[in-house]
Amino acid sequence: MASSTKFEYTCTLKDDTLKVAKKELNEDPGTRLLELKAFRDRLLQYPARMDTSHYTMLEVFKAEYLNLAKVIEEEENQVRGFTLLIDYKDFGMHNFLMMNLDFGKRISKMWQDAFPARMKACLIVNEPHFMDLVLGIFTQFMKDKLIKRIHRIGTDWKKLHTFIDPS
Structure with missing residues (x-):
C-alpha cells in the first residue's frame, strides 16, 4: 500500500523578509507550492575566468551551477x-571567442526567467578593451530592467564602493 505523506513546509524567513516577499514578489508560505510549479530546474552563471584549453563553456557552467x-x-x-561581482582581469580574447549569440541568448534568458533569486546588481571590474563586444552578446536579449542593473566599474574602486561596502 503506497503511502501518501504530504510534504510539510516550514517557512524560515524572518518576519521583515516575509513582508518583502509578500509585497515585492507576491509570494507567501500559503502560495509556495504554486510558485514551485514555476521553478526552473536549470541555473547557470557566467564565470569571468576559465581555462579554455581544458574546459568547455558547458563544463564551467556546471561547476558554477553547484555554487549557485x-x-x-x-x-x-x-x-x-x-x-554579482565579475572580475574580468584575466579574461582574454580566447575566452570571448568561446561565446556566440546562442550562448548569449541562453544566459540572458536564464537570468531573466529561470533564476530563482533576485540579482540586484551586476558589477563588472577590470574589464578588457573589448567589453562592448561581450556585453553586446548578452544585452541584446535582455530586458531593460536587467540591463539597468549592469554597472561597468573598470578599476574605479570608489565607484565600486557605492555598491559594496569596502569593509
Missing part, C-alpha cells in the same frame, strides 16, 4: 537578492 545552488538554498537570498 548552494547560495539559493537560503530563502533570505531568494527574497533579498544578491549582487
Whole structure:
C-alpha cells in the first residue's frame, strides 16, 4: 500500500523578509507550492575566468551551477537578492571567442526567467578593451530592467564602493 505523506513546509524567513516577499514578489508560505510549479530546474552563471584549453563553456557552467545552488538554498537570498561581482582581469580574447549569440541568448534568458533569486546588481571590474563586444552578446536579449542593473566599474574602486561596502 503506497503511502501518501504530504510534504510539510516550514517557512524560515524572518518576519521583515516575509513582508518583502509578500509585497515585492507576491509570494507567501500559503502560495509556495504554486510558485514551485514555476521553478526552473536549470541555473547557470557566467564565470569571468576559465581555462579554455581544458574546459568547455558547458563544463564551467556546471561547476558554477553547484555554487549557485548552494547560495539559493537560503530563502533570505531568494527574497533579498544578491549582487554579482565579475572580475574580468584575466579574461582574454580566447575566452570571448568561446561565446556566440546562442550562448548569449541562453544566459540572458536564464537570468531573466529561470533564476530563482533576485540579482540586484551586476558589477563588472577590470574589464578588457573589448567589453562592448561581450556585453553586446548578452544585452541584446535582455530586458531593460536587467540591463539597468549592469554597472561597468573598470578599476574605479570608489565607484565600486557605492555598491559594496569596502569593509
